[in-house]
Amino acid sequence: MFLNRVLFVGGIIVPQSTSLSVSHFSACHYAASPKRNSPYSSVDSERYSSILKSVMSFRVSSQTPETLQAEDEHVYGPVVKGQMPSQTEMRVPKTIHPFFNSERTLETDEPESGPPSRISLNRGQGRSVPSVTRVLQQTLSSEQIFYLERWKRKMISELGEEGFKEYSQNVFRQGKLFHSALEDILTSGSSWKNRNTSDTPVHPPEVQGYMESIAHILEDVRAVRAIESTVQHSILNYLGIVDCVARYRGVLCVIDWKTSEKPKPFLSNTYDNPVQVAAYAGAINNDENYKYQVENGLIVVAYKDGSPAHAHQLNSELMSEYWKTWLFRLESFTEQRSGQKSSTSSEKKLDV
Numbered sequence: 001m002f003l004n005r006v007l008f009v010g011g012i013i014v015p016q017s018t019s020l021s022v023s024h025f026s027a028c029h030y031a032a033s034p035k036r037n038s039p040y041s042s043v044d045s046e047r048y049s050s051i052l053k054s055v056m057s058f059r060v061s062s063q064t065p066e067t068l069q070a071e072d073e074h075v076y077g078p079v080v081k082g083q084m085p086s087q088t089e090m091r092v093p094k095t096i097h098p099f100f101n102s103e104r105t106l107e108t109d110e111p112e113s114g115p116p117s118r119i120s121l122n123r124g125q126g127r128s129v130p131s132v133t134r135v136l137q138q139t140l141s142s143e144q145i146f147y148l149e150r151w152k153r154k155m156i157s158e159l160g161e162e163g164f165k166e167y168s169q170n171v172f173r174q175g176k177l178f179h180s181a182l183e184d185i186l187t188s189g190s191s192w193k194n195r196n197t198s199d200t201p202v203h204p205p206e207v208q209g210y211m212e213s214i215a216h217i218l219e220d221v222r223a224v225r226a227i228e229s230t231v232q233h234s235i236l237n238y239l240g241i242v243d244c245v246a247r248y249r250g251v252l253c254v255i256d257w258k259t260s261e262k263p264k265p266f267l268s269n270t271y272d273n274p275v276q277v278a279a280y281a282g283a284i285n286n287d288e289n290y291k292y293q294v295e296n297g298l299i300v301v302a303y304k305d306g307s308p309a310h311a312h313q314l315n316s317e318l319m320s321e322y323w324k325t326w327l328f329r330l331e332s333f334t335e336q337r338s339g340q341k342s343s344t345s346s347e348k349k350l351d352v
Helices: 026-032 045-057 068-076 123-128 132-137 142-186 205-213 273-286 316-351
Strands: 007-009 012-014 221-233 238-248 251-260 296-303 310-314
Touching: 132 238, 132 273, 132 316, 142 205, 142 221, 142 238, 142 251, 205 296, 221 251, 221 273, 238 273, 251 273, 273 296, 273 310, 273 316, 296 316, 310 316
Parallel strands: 251 296
Antiparallel strands: 007 012, 221 238, 238 251, 296 310
């Protein structure tokens, strides 16, 4: 059969005077048949499978990734999957304690003066009052525990017991050096943006990359109010050591500085860090040693290779939500401790 006009068959343009066997087109069969069959029923799947494979594996040059996934990772970097909130984080505390102190008012955007606070921790105090870190560690969800244990087993299988111990010690030491370098900068009294490069302190090689990573963040940090300072909530009975309280882009924030070997571009990648920041802010708002209120937070993740740090801002609405999560975790911790005390007293009575 000869066609003397342009046809559109299956998305293919057939030009004029093209010799074409109509019986080869499923579209014509479809028109003649009273039953509506799938237009793909007569597709040679084996043939098109080989075509698809050849297209997917075709490489323009030696630099072209072999697969679409490799190309995506080449362009955008490896996929970082954020952890979904666990059921524990979604639960509501029995008692909602206010985040703010009603007796204080929020400060205006006026520059603060004076050296930053640095209240040392009384070691005896920490025995009777639980820390924020301890509460969060002992109230991890089963999902969080599973992933932490799996990560630990993986690291031990790669490094060995002694190698993993050395790795953990190095991470801890680099963290201390990083915070010490930050303290030198933030207590100098000068703005990082307006600093004299010749006066920039020389940091240990282990933290050079981290400092380069956060350089663009430090440009927007000013009016430091507290550095490595102890905060305590006298009513809820917990304490912690806040990394920093300062203005970031004009907004007073509790700032938590973190280091990471992997990219954490999303807030969900920071796990319990937002809960920790909200707990610190709530304690500051209640602690008589601090005469101001904080309603915002900032989590800064620095990278050893010098890649630009990720800054995750927590506005007042987010802080209020994470404050509820903190209250639930604190309640869970208190219930656990009460249960342990009850079991211990019962055992003593049985011994008697």
